[in-house]
Amino acid sequence: MEAIYTDPETGLRLDRATRRLIVTFLVTAFLALGGAVIAALLVALTRAPAIQLLWPSAYYMALTFHGILALTIWPHVFEATLWLWACTSLLRTRLISPALGWLAYGLAFLGILMILGTVASGNASVMYTMYVPLRADPLFYLGHIIYAVGLLTLLILFGLNILKARAEGTYLGSLPLLTYGMAVAAILTVVAIIGAVAAFVPTVLWAFRILIPKVDPLYFKATFWSMGHTLQYTNITAMVVAWYGTATFMVKAKPVSEKFSRWAFALYLVTTLPVFMHHFLVDPTWSLAVKWIGATVVGIFLGVPSAMHGLAVPASVEKTLRGRGVRGLWGWLREWGWNNPPMVLLAFSVLLFGVGGFDGTAATTMQINMIEHNNMWIPAHIHGTLAGGATLGFMAFTYGFLPHLGFEIKGKRFAQYQAWLTGLGFTLLIAAMHWGAHLGVPRRMQDIRFLGADAPVPNWFNSMNLLGIAGVLTATGILIFVVIALTSMFAGSTRGPEMVAEAKDLWLPSERPAFAGGNPAPSATV
Amino acid sequence: MAGTVFDPPVAGWERQMPVDKRIFLWVLLGQAIFLIGLSATMLLAGNHNNPVKQFHATPEEFSQRVAEFVDKYQVGPRTVRVPPGEDAYLLARMWSFYPDLILKKGQTYTVWYSSVDVTHNPQIAGQRLSFQAVPGHAQGVTLTPNTTGTFLVYCGEYCGVGHQAMMGKIIVEE
Numbered sequence A: 001m002e003a004i005y006t007d008p009e010t011g012l013r014l015d016r017a018t019r020r021l022i023v024t025f026l027v028t029a030f031l032a033l034g035g036a037v038i039a040a041l042l043v044a045l046t047r048a049p050a051i052q053l054l055w056p057s058a059y060y061m062a063l064t065f066h067g068i069l070a071l072t073i074w075p076h077v078f079e080a081t082l083w084l085w086a087c088t089s090l091l092r093t094r095l096i097s098p099a100l101g102w103l104a105y106g107l108a109f110l111g112i113l114m115i116l117g118t119v120a121s122g123n124a125s126v127m128y129t130m131y132v133p134l135r136a137d138p139l140f141y142l143g144h145i146i147y148a149v150g151l152l153t154l155l156i157l158f159g160l161n162i163l164k165a166r167a168e169g170t171y172l173g174s175l176p177l178l179t180y181g182m183a184v185a186a187i188l189t190v191v192a193i194i195g196a197v198a199a200f201v202p203t204v205l206w207a208f209r210i211l212i213p214k215v216d217p218l219y220f221k222a223t224f225w226s227m228g229h230t231l232q233y234t235n236i237t238a239m240v241v242a243w244y245g246t247a248t249f250m251v252k253a254k255p256v257s258e259k260f261s262r263w264a265f266a267l268y269l270v271t272t273l274p275v276f277m278h279h280f281l282v283d284p285t286w287s288l289a290v291k292w293i294g295a296t297v298v299g300i301f302l303g304v305p306s307a308m309h310g311l312a313v314p315a316s317v318e319k320t321l322r323g324r325g326v327r328g329l330w331g332w333l334r335e336w337g338w339n340n341p342p343m344v345l346l347a348f349s350v351l352l353f354g355v356g357g358f359d360g361t362a363a364t365t366m367q368i369n370m371i372e373h374n375n376m377w378i379p380a381h382i383h384g385t386l387a388g389g390a391t392l393g394f395m396a397f398t399y400g401f402l403p404h405l406g407f408e409i410k411g412k413r414f415a416q417y418q419a420w421l422t423g424l425g426f427t428l429l430i431a432a433m434h435w436g437a438h439l440g441v442p443r444r445m446q447d448i449r450f451l452g453a454d455a456p457v458p459n460w461f462n463s464m465n466l467l468g469i470a471g472v473l474t475a476t477g478i479l480i481f482v483v484i485a486l487t488s489m490f491a492g493s494t495r496g497p498e499m500v501a502e503a504k505d506l507w508l509p510s511e512r513p514a515f516a517g518g519n520p521a522p523s524a525t526v
Numbered sequence B: 001m002a003g004t005v006f007d008p009p010v011a012g013w014e015r016q017m018p019v020d021k022r023i024f025l026w027v028l029l030g031q032a033i034f035l036i037g038l039s040a041t042m043l044l045a046g047n048h049n050n051p052v053k054q055f056h057a058t059p060e061e062f063s064q065r066v067a068e069f070v071d072k073y074q075v076g077p078r079t080v081r082v083p084p085g086e087d088a089y090l091l092a093r094m095w096s097f098y099p100d101l102i103l104k105k106g107q108t109y110t111v112w113y114s115s116v117d118v119t120h121n122p123q124i125a126g127q128r129l130s131f132q133a134v135p136g137h138a139q140g141v142t143l144t145p146n147t148t149g150t151f152l153v154y155c156g157e158y159c160g161v162g163h164q165a166m167m168g169k170i171i172v173e174e
């Protein structure tokens, strides 16, 4: 039997085999985030017309790196750790097969290498969206498929482990809330992978020039986004799990109403899929009625569960603090923990996610989409939801999760600066993007001076110079985080020995789980 | 180790929803329905809409139409004056928009966009109008210029290494 860690802070246990997998995925995720941010620095400094650092081919390669590392790789690799943790530690059971976990990691890693390698070779500067008939190196598409198979393998492991825990009776009643959330994320991901098959199988054949001479651009775009937008809800669901997790790690908060939170998770399952249609509002496809129902109506409903979580998480912190005697209407906000990096990041994550969600919802309406489509409004939306929301949420969670895994956080003082710098930096970055959007600055554009234009170019340069400044601040903040996280992990498990000592297994029959639905909890009977 | 910090405070906790949470839920749903009503109103009663107009055309067919259109109304090397009431055609290719269009203020035109290679996205500088030009599919955009002047048309969809050099022009005359 391999060693078991017990975290005295949370009471949770973790076996060594699972922990090793989690640590490997985490390190990979942080490296991807670091890479994304270095690319972001080049991107931001090129988009600032005062500097315009890179030439076109280099710019589009850097932006492809930024999009792929930040969106295709970083969040999902991080989520892999959440899936692994949620189906073992939270369910008080071991992994049914660590080997399957390593297979998942190996496939995902191979896919990542193929994707990054082809982009670095210069033959795949097609952005993370790779709209056909833009043509990249065939190995680029194959890399995506292998990466997706890796993730799917991990999800199979996650599902099997829930069945195992249920069979062993290590949890009774409903799944614990965080596992429930990750199960919703897993279902969404499996749905997304169905879209991925429809998009990538014909495309990889087309790229290798076998059998399929042509892929219709709108077919590809539709199947691509049926995968791609659904995956954003994997990210959001995992972000919400990280929110609840951070509140629990930091202030031992409990959800104010688990049923409310569970409903919100379950609503994502109903409302996610059709909204990928908002990518087609200004495309020559379905009728306006279809677009309105898929993009606008369902899109607006999709805001409801997010707003529910956005209220429930701060409310759980409020309730906990009040329980400790904090007074007044706003006393809990004063005592929020503004000198505690993860709580600062949690606050920014909730707020910026709200901004990004607003941008996205506004852009699902026809009238706004036809003016904001493909301008800086879209990066503003992405940096509100995925960067400001999910990434800051994951960072906040990491500050609680690393000590939980036995790693002491190194450089706590820098963590302070890091949290505020990143939060304020993203706020400024998103503000600059909105300013640019208001002036109509296009996205993914190396030169907004339009050298050689024989018509007037709008005076929209200052917005993008501000973006350059904000970009440097934000990138610095995130890079500090990556360094803190990696040095904390490479310094080794300082809390290890103390944590290994006591337990022989994750669960002993005498310790019936406290959340045994209906049964009296053991602590209540003693 | 009886419990962990992640356990619910009491058994059966996940089956309860206190009244105040229910109220929140209904307020949020009501707000969503209000917004949906607003967007429906803008579609039915607003004048800032573009009902989907499209036909299928291979790159060759669409290029053919553009050539005929240019032949008929050409006034400069790559400039076309579109008579009021006529449809206009805009061909997107790596990396230019063809031809330059002269329109008359206050007249309503339908401009047909398509592409012969990859997807492009003509955007009109300062006017922030953005519709897609997709190979194999032609899309009609109806617009009524209300300002005179020369407007840069640039590409909003990444289309390869010449993307930033992809330009065209619309001139609106009195």
Ligand code: HEM
Residues within 6 Å of the ligand: A036, A037, A040, A041, A043, A044, A047, A063, A064, A066, A067, A070, A071, A074, A127, A128, A129, A379, A382, A383, A386, A387, A388, A391, A429, A442, A443, A444, A445, A467, A470, A471, A472, A474, A475, A476, A478
């Ligand atoms: C560290 C600071 C960051 C800066 C300065 C930054 C800057 C930018 C800029 C300027 C763009 C728009 C480029 C263009 O359209 O020409 C962009 C696009 C994007 N960013 Fe970031 N970003 C940062 C962090 C992040 C993070 C953390 C994420 C997500 C986890 C992210 C995800 C994206 C995505 C998905 C796009 C769209 C890429 C595309 O259009 O192909 N960014 N970023």
Ligand SMILES: [Cu+2]
Residues within 6 Å of the ligand: B092, B093, B095, B119, B120, B121, B155, B156, B157, B158, B159, B163, B166
């Ligand atoms: Cu183009």
Ligand SMILES: [Cu+2]
Residues within 6 Å of the ligand: B120, B121, B155, B156, B157, B158, B159, B160, B163, B164, B166
């Ligand atoms: Cu382009």
